[in-house]
Amino acid sequence: MNFEHRETWLHRVNPSVKLLAFLLYFIAILFIHNINVLINLTWANLFLLFAYSGHPYRRLLLYASPFLLIFISSSTAMMFFGEGETTWVRWGLLHITEESFYRGLHIGFRALNYAALGLLFALTTGPVRLFYSLMQQLKLPPRFSYSFMAAIRLIPIMFEEFQTLRQAARVRGGLSGRGPGAAYRKLRFYAIPLLAQSIRRAQRIAVAMEAKRFVSNRERTYYYIIGYSWRDALYIAVLIGSFACAWWIGTGWPYFDITDVRG
Amino acid sequence: MSQTVQHQVKGLKLVDILVTIVIAIVFGIVYKLWSPVYYAVKPFGFQADQLVYGMYFIASTVAYLIIRKPGVALLAEMGAASAELITGSEWGLSVLVSGIVQGLFAEAVFAAFRYRRSGLGVVCLAGVAASIASFIMDLYYNYIDDLAAWNLTVMIIARTISSIMITGVFAYYLVKALELTGVTNLVRPVSQADYDALENP
Numbered sequence: 001m002n003f004e005h006r007e008t009w010l011h012r013v014n015p016s017v018k019l020l021a022f023l024l025y026f027i028a029i030l031f032i033h034n035i036n037v038l039i040n041l042t043w044a045n046l047f048l049l050f051a052y053s054g055h056p057y058r059r060l061l062l063y064a065s066p067f068l069l070i071f072i073s074s075s076t077a078m079m080f081f082g083e084g085e086t087t088w089v090r091w092g093l094l095h096i097t098e099e100s101f102y103r104g105l106h107i108g109f110r111a112l113n114y115a116a117l118g119l120l121f122a123l124t125t126g127p128v129r130l131f132y133s134l135m136q137q138l139k140l141p142p143r144f145s146y147s148f149m150a151a152i153r154l155i156p157i158m159f160e161e162f163q164t165l166r167q168a169a170r171v172r173g174g175l176s177g178r179g180p181g182a183a184y185r186k187l188r189f190y191a192i193p194l195l196a197q198s199i200r201r202a203q204r205i206a207v208a209m210e211a212k213r214f215v216s217n218r219e220r221t222y223y224y225i226i227g228y229s230w231r232d233a234l235y236i237a238v239l240i241g242s243f244a245c246a247w248w249i250g251t252g253w254p255y256f257d258i259t260d261v262r263g
Numbered sequence: 264m265s266q267t268v269q270h271q272v273k274g275l276k277l278v279d280i281l282v283t284i285v286i287a288i289v290f291g292i293v294y295k296l297w298s299p300v301y302y303a304v305k306p307f308g309f310q311a312d313q314l315v316y317g318m319y320f321i322a323s324t325v326a327y328l329i330i331r332k333p334g335v336a337l338l339a340e341m342g343a344a345s346a347e348l349i350t351g352s353e354w355g356l357s358v359l360v361s362g363i364v365q366g367l368f369a370e371a372v373f374a375a376f377r378y379r380r381s382g383l384g385v386v387c388l389a390g391v392a393a394s395i396a397s398f399i400m401d402l403y404y405n406y407i408d409d410l411a412a413w414n415l416t417v418m419i420i421a422r423t424i425s426s427i428m429i430t431g432v433f434a435y436y437l438v439k440a441l442e443l444t445g446v447t448n449l450v451r452p453v454s455q456a457d458y459d460a461l462e463n464p
Contacts (some may be wrong), residue, residue, distance in 0.1 A: 023356075023360070030403050066298075066299075070354070073312075077310065077410065078406065078409070082406075082410055083409050083410065093413070095411065103409060107404075107406065111354070114354065114357045118351070118355020119355060121348065121356070122348060122349055125349075127349055143280055144284075147281040148284055148342070148345070151284045151288045152349075154288070155288065158289065188437070192437070194289065195437075195441060195446075196441060196444040198286070198289055199285065199286070199329070199441075202278075202284075202285040203282060203446075203449045203450060206276075206277045206278040210277055262406060
């Protein structure tokens with residue numbers, strides 16, 4: 001994502017620190033079963049996303065528009081068909097209970113949290129800085145990092161090839177029809193040449209890199225040096241702080257009279 | 264002769280890694296484009312979405328079938344998940360963790376056959392293993408054990424069918440079609456048949 005945006009302090013946080021912090025946060029959220037805490041945490045994460053991603057609000061709203069679908073689609077199965085004691089509605093297979101309703105809501109908010117965190121990560125972390133940092137801070141072998149960075153550069157070429165294939169199909173007037181059979185033919189029509197060309201190109205790039213003496217097990221020097229800064233500490237403090245606040249407010253001034261949504 | 268063949272198969276070279284990651288990124292974009300398909304069929308709660316779920320494991324089986332080396336299935340699924348995260352997936356962070364866990368389970372199946380089998384049955388088994396990993400995630404993430412019994416059963420059956428049909432069968436025939444283009448010869452380890460061909464031209 002390379003649209004124009006402001007650089008905020010979140011862009012300067014060390015990418016490895018950010019990734020590890022996010023993974024710990026992910027696990028911590030998995031163990032929250034109190035819906036009041038989770039709702040507060042959602043506000044905190046949405047605030048971080050809108051205040052410090054550095055992207056204009058209108059574009060953020062566009063990116064965040066699938067969040068609503070995610071929320072609805074994550075929560076409905078549990079709301080309509082979950083187990084529970086206090087029945088609200090029963091209509092054929094549909095069975096909405098108080099317990100399943102709040103459990104569904106909880107799942108929806110959890111998905112919303114992950115969506116906001118993931119988008120914030122994507123918007124504030126450039127792939128190059130991320131992979132340089134993974135090599136320098138987490139000792140990821142360079143052959144993995146450089147492979148990733150080279151592969152990312154191939155994406156625009158893949159899109160170009162995709163366009164060419166689409167135009168070729170349109171000129172010939174082929175690829176019409178509906179149903180699973182037509183869908184399968186369409187998928188094959190695009191997938192085989194795209195994959196074949198990508199593999200050929202990747203193989204040639206690897207041969208070229210080795211011909212240029214790319215050796216991954218020797219000590220390397222780096223064009224970009226990614227270090228730590230006070231922003232890393234600030235970032236971790238913000239994460240812990242929002243977690244503590246969400247917990248404190250969620251247990252002290254709850255929205256609902258529920259402390260554990262599990263059955 | 265067979266000694267040298269054995270020796271060459273070990274370890275991932277730069278070519279293997281680069282090709283795996285390029286395949287992974289292709290599928291990462293497919294995953295990203297697949298999400299609207301997935302949640303368009305989801306909101307009815309009848310688990311119809313589960314029938315397309317198998318697409319999310321396909322990077323591991325396709326990459327393994329093309330390169331056939333240890334670690335490729337895991338690397339491909341992790342790479343695809345990373346690509347999905349970097350391009351701003353709606354599912355956010357959970358895709359990264361899912362990718363790691365599902366890749367590990369698929370890899371375990373190929374490892375159980377000592378990376379010597381790549382038939383349709385083994386690939387389908389790897390797909391089912393990845394779906395088991397996804398159920399374990401869902402147990403914590405979506406509390407699926409609190410669903411009504413019929414709904415959970417429908418979900419498990421639909422997702423298993425999907426992982427067999429898409430992750431297994433579709434991936435298998437996709438790579439079969441790719442073999443006809445000749446690209447797989449570029450990246451696969453040399454087999455005994457190749458040496459025999461040299462001996463008796």
